[in-house]
Amino acid sequence: MVTFIIRRLVGTIFLLIVVSMITFAIFFLIPRLAGQNTYQLAAQYVGRNPTRPAVLAVERQLGLADPLYLQYGRFLRGILFGAHYRSGPDVTYCPPPCFGYSFRSQLPVWPQMISDVPVTLSLAIGASILWLIGGVSIGVLSALRKGTLFDRFSMGIALAGVSLPVFFTGLISLELFSYKWPLFPNVQYVPITSNPVEWARNLVLPWIVLAFLYAALYARLTRAGMLETMSEDYIRTARAKGLPERKVIVKHGLRAALTPIVTIFGMDLGLLLGGAIITEVTFSLHGLGLFTVQAVNNQDLPEILGVTMLAAFFIVIANLVVDIFYAVVDPRVRF
Amino acid sequence: MPDALLEVEDLRIHFPTQDGLVKSVDGVSFRLERGRTLGIVGESGSGKSVTSLGIMGLHHGSRAEITGHIRLDGEDLVAASPARVRELRGSKMAMIFQDPLSSLHPYYTIGNQIIEAYRVHHPDATKRQARQRAVEMLDRVGIPQPSARVDDYPHQFSGGMRQRVMIAMALCNDPGLLIADEPTTALDVTVQAQILDLIHDLQSEFGSAVIMITHDLGVVAELSDDILVMYAGRAAEYGSAADIFASPGHPYTWGLLASMPRMDRERLTRLVPIPGTPPSLIRVPPGCPFHPRCRYGHLNGGRSETEVPELRDTEHTGHLVACHLTAAERAKQWALLAAGKVPEDARTGAGAHAGDTA
Numbered sequence: 001m002v003t004f005i006i007r008r009l010v011g012t013i014f015l016l017i018v019v020s021m022i023t024f025a026i027f028f029l030i031p032r033l034a035g036q037n038t039y040q041l042a043a044q045y046v047g048r049n050p051t052r053p054a055v056l057a058v059e060r061q062l063g064l065a066d067p068l069y070l071q072y073g074r075f076l077r078g079i080l081f082g083a084h085y086r087s088g089p090d091v092t093y094c095p096p097p098c099f100g101y102s103f104r105s106q107l108p109v110w111p112q113m114i115s116d117v118p119v120t121l122s123l124a125i126g127a128s129i130l131w132l133i134g135g136v137s138i139g140v141l142s143a144l145r146k147g148t149l150f151d152r153f154s155m156g157i158a159l160a161g162v163s164l165p166v167f168f169t170g171l172i173s174l175e176l177f178s179y180k181w182p183l184f185p186n187v188q189y190v191p192i193t194s195n196p197v198e199w200a201r202n203l204v205l206p207w208i209v210l211a212f213l214y215a216a217l218y219a220r221l222t223r224a225g226m227l228e229t230m231s232e233d234y235i236r237t238a239r240a241k242g243l244p245e246r247k248v249i250v251k252h253g254l255r256a257a258l259t260p261i262v263t264i265f266g267m268d269l270g271l272l273l274g275g276a277i278i279t280e281v282t283f284s285l286h287g288l289g290l291f292t293v294q295a296v297n298n299q300d301l302p303e304i305l306g307v308t309m310l311a312a313f314f315i316v317i318a319n320l321v322v323d324i325f326y327a328v329v330d331p332r333v334r335f
Numbered sequence: 336m337p338d339a340l341l342e343v344e345d346l347r348i349h350f351p352t353q354d355g356l357v358k359s360v361d362g363v364s365f366r367l368e369r370g371r372t373l374g375i376v377g378e379s380g381s382g383k384s385v386t387s388l389g390i391m392g393l394h395h396g397s398r399a400e401i402t403g404h405i406r407l408d409g410e411d412l413v414a415a416s417p418a419r420v421r422e423l424r425g426s427k428m429a430m431i432f433q434d435p436l437s438s439l440h441p442y443y444t445i446g447n448q449i450i451e452a453y454r455v456h457h458p459d460a461t462k463r464q465a466r467q468r469a470v471e472m473l474d475r476v477g478i479p480q481p482s483a484r485v486d487d488y489p490h491q492f493s494g495g496m497r498q499r500v501m502i503a504m505a506l507c508n509d510p511g512l513l514i515a516d517e518p519t520t521a522l523d524v525t526v527q528a529q530i531l532d533l534i535h536d537l538q539s540e541f542g543s544a545v546i547m548i549t550h551d552l553g554v555v556a557e558l559s560d561d562i563l564v565m566y567a568g569r570a571a572e573y574g575s576a577a578d579i580f581a582s583p584g585h586p587y588t589w590g591l592l593a594s595m596p597r598m599d600r601e602r603l604t605r606l607v608p609i610p611g612t613p614p615s616l617i618r619v620p621p622g623c624p625f626h627p628r629c630r631y632g633h634l635n636g637g638r639s640e641t642e643v644p645e646l647r648d649t650e651h652t653g654h655l656v657a658c659h660l661t662a663a664e665r666a667k668q669w670a671l672l673a674a675g676k677v678p679e680d681a682r683t684g685a686g687a688h689a690g691d692t693a
Contacts, residue, residue: 233437239393240432241452241504242425252440331488332441 004327012320019312020079024072027305038064044301045103061085062100079309099306104298109306113291119189120287122199123206123279124272130211131218132265138215139222140254146227154219161216170209170282177205189285206283210276214268218261225257232256259329263322270318274311339366339406340511340544341390346403346413348382348389355617359385361568362403367561369511372538372545374555374576376591377565380613383548386565387514390546391430392420407512426456428512429505434521435497439489446485449473449504456508472503476533495526499533506537513538514546519554531558552595556580564588567614567624570646574654584656584665586631589672623659631668635659 031041042059043050059065062085063074077083078098085092085101094100099109138158142151177183184205190198229235230253238252239245275289284290288307295303327333348360360382367373375383388394390405392412405412407428412420432438440448449469454460460468466485473481476499489497498518505513515534519527535558538545547558555562555576562579564572564587572585583589590609611628614620626632626639638659646657658665 233432233434234440236393237432237438237501237504238440240391240424240430241455242421242423243451243455244421247455255442256440330442331444332490 001327005324008320008323012316015316016313017076019316020076020309021072023305023308023312024075026308027301028071029068032068044299099309100302102303103300104303109302113288113303113306113310116286116288116291118191119285120273120275120280120289122189122192122203123210123276123285123287124269126200126203126207127210127214127276127279128265128269128272130207131213131215134211135215135218136222136254136258136261138219140226140249140257142219142223143226143230144249151223155223158216158219161212162220164213166209166213166278167282169212170206170279173205173209174283187283187285189287206279206285209282210272210279218265221261221264222257225260226253229253229257259326262325262329266318266322266325267315270315271311273314273318275307338368340369340408341367341546342404342406343386343390344404344406346386346389346405347401348385348394349400351398351400352617357616358568358619359616360389361619363563363565363568363570365561365563365570365573367512367544367546369544370538370542371560372547372558374547374549374559374562375565376549376552376555376562377571378550378613380567380616381565382568382616383565384516385568387430387516387546387548390512390514391424391428392417393424422456425452425510426508427510428514429508429510430514430516431498431501431505431518433517435494435501436489436521438501439497441489444486444488445473445492445500445504446470449485449500449507452504453507468507469503472507473500475537476500476503476506478503494522495530498522498526498530502530502533502537506541506543509541510543512544512546514548516548517550518547520549520551527554534558552591564591567619568616569624570655570657571625572654572656573646574652574656578652578654582654582666583669584654584662585625585658586629586660586668587625589669590628593672623657631660634664634668 028041032038038059039055042062042064043055045058045062046054063071074083078094078096078100080096082096083094083098083100085094094108097110099113101107102109102112105112138154142154145151174187178185178187184201187202187205190202192199230249235248235252238248243252273288275287275292277289277292279285280287280289281293288310291303292307292311294300295307343366344364346360346363347358350357350359363382363386365373375386377383385394389399389401390407390412394401401413403413407423410423412423415423439445443451446466446469449472450462450465453465453468454462457465470481470485473485478484478496478499484492489500492500513534518534519530522530531554534545534547537543545558547555549555559576562572562574562576563570564579564585566587571587572579572583574584579588583592587609590607593607594609596606609628610630614624614627620627622641623629623632623639623644629639632639642659644657644659646655648655649662656665660668
């Protein structure tokens with residue numbers, strides 16, 4: 001088991017290196033292949049309406065004319081050990097992990113990005129708990145009452161949930177519960193450390209709106225999984241032993257049906273941690289999703305690069321956790 | 336007659352479906368005493384598995400309509416509450432299934448699964464006692480190193496070993512009745528005999544009654560005291576194994592016997608298949624359900640197409656047959672068949688044959 005985890009960890013590190021290469025290639029190699037010269041690339045770093053000397057200074061400072069492998073080496077070294085930037089006589093030090101400086105604010109990318117993580121984390125984890133509990137229990141009940149009014153009704157709602165986009169349900173919920181009946185007025189992020197009650201109260205609407213989308217999907221998945229496992233031979237064996245029906249369903253049925261659900265859950269959560277873009281924009285929550293949108297709008301290359309790497313990092317880690325989970329849960333998985 | 340452990344009387348199990356009423360079991364009766372074995376034989380769809388699941392009360396929750404009586408130790412299971420049947424399930428009656436791999440839960444160790452079966456009926460037993468019981472049972476069914484293997488998962492066992500585990504699990508509460516639903520069908524031929532021997536040994540040790548469900552007459556020949564041949568949800572023939580093998584009375588049983596390879600016959604004797612396929616259980620043929628496939632239907636002047644044959648004990652020997660033919664006629668036809676004289680498709684030459692034998 002320990003060697004399995006170590007092997008997976010080593011694999012994960014390699015995967016992260018590959019991800020960094022691909023990300024780097026997207027931003028530095030592909031523009032070159034598309035015929036952009038280093039001056040044009042540097043011009044992007046200077047901001048709108050740049051002067052020629054400023055662009056040349058940036059090109060020199062960032063070493064954009066160097067061979068790509070040198071640049072990639074610098075990029076990786078910056079992430080791992082930090083980087084020094086020379087501008088004239090001054091040397092600025094960017095501590096690791098260094099993703100360079102934002103064009104917009106002239107501040108290092110990493111601290112800005114990391115200050116947005118708690119918002120996304122609060123949003124994603126709260127919503128994921130809601131949708132996991134809600135989706136799975138509705139799915140199980142639907143499967144056990146297959147064909148009844150409850151089943152049809154909840155599956156109808158689930159279909160609506162999958163089809164309705166967050167910017168629709170989110171705005172409707174804001175209109176109703178924040179403006180018309182101000183149960184949750186002025187939705188804004190309050191750090192959990194400063195006031196846990198306010199933190200939760202402000203996040204209730206975004207949690208529900210985000211969870212609704214996923215809960216619908218999970219209810220359908222759980223229902224399908226439960227219907228399949230409940231017709232397995234080992235369920236008949238469990239009943240033949242004389243186990244109470246509740247134990248048959250939970251210990252024997254749900255246990256097996258849940259494994260694939262948890263796999264998808266890990267992936268979904270990892271993806272969301274990289275930024276729940278639409279939800280954050282809808283509720284003006286300053287998390288990684290809103291950070292990404294603003295970075296893209298400003299064509300802020302270092303920020304985009306940084307957030308891409310961070311999102312990829314979350315997904316890779318989620319993958320690792322899911323793999324380990326699988327090995328623990330399913331004895332047939334070989335270590 | 337000694338008190339029966341299990342008495343099934345006029346059992347009917349019907350499933351309403353969109354296409355009509357499926358009469359999976361339609362008026363079956365039999366009895367079984369302690370320490371005895373009943374073999375239930377028939378093709379797929381003859382109702383043998385549905386009968387056994389009905390005895391176990393495993394149709395609860397489905398839309399099955401069950402009437403008649405199933406008396407286990409005098410207690411009627413059809414009338415009993417589902418909760419009561421659940422209590423009896425696993426403690427007084429247990430079942431093993433066809434495919435031991437899919438019948439064991441892949442996520443739990445076999446020990447865990449046996450312990451669970453034991454503790455649900457022994458709520459006062461500690462985990463340690465239950466585990467000890469599991470090891471003891473594994474040892475009893477011939478699993479080597481049971482105290483180590485108790486912590487293994489089903490996928491770490493071979494097919495035969497898995498079926499042994501299933502047997503250990505079924506017998507851990509010392510049930511009076513063991514139902515084995517095609518216990519050897521999914522196994523290697525070399526392992527089949529071992530499993531049958533094991534069931535037989537344990538039966539004499541525990542004194543349980545066994546219902547052996549199979550389509551393989553060879554299996555019941557070795558083990559059964561009594562045999563029930565089922566066709567289209569009804570009993571075609573019911574009697575002692577000795578009687579049925581010595582003088583089978585129903586053309587369907589003849590068909591089963593003639594289509595089975597035997598070691599004690601000449602090699603040149605051809606195997607004769609039963610023509611046609613089992614009937615739909617929604618539209619069972621009128622009259623004798625077997626008549627469309629019967630090679631001897633012409634011998635009774637068309638009665639088989641209109642009249643349902645009763646299960647009768649014509650010779651008062653306890654050997655019951657549901658056939659319109661007279662006992663003498665049946666004895667004669669079986670003698671011909673046993674001598675290797677297959678009727679040259681009696682159905683096509685029906686007229687000529689009728690003339691010959693009348």
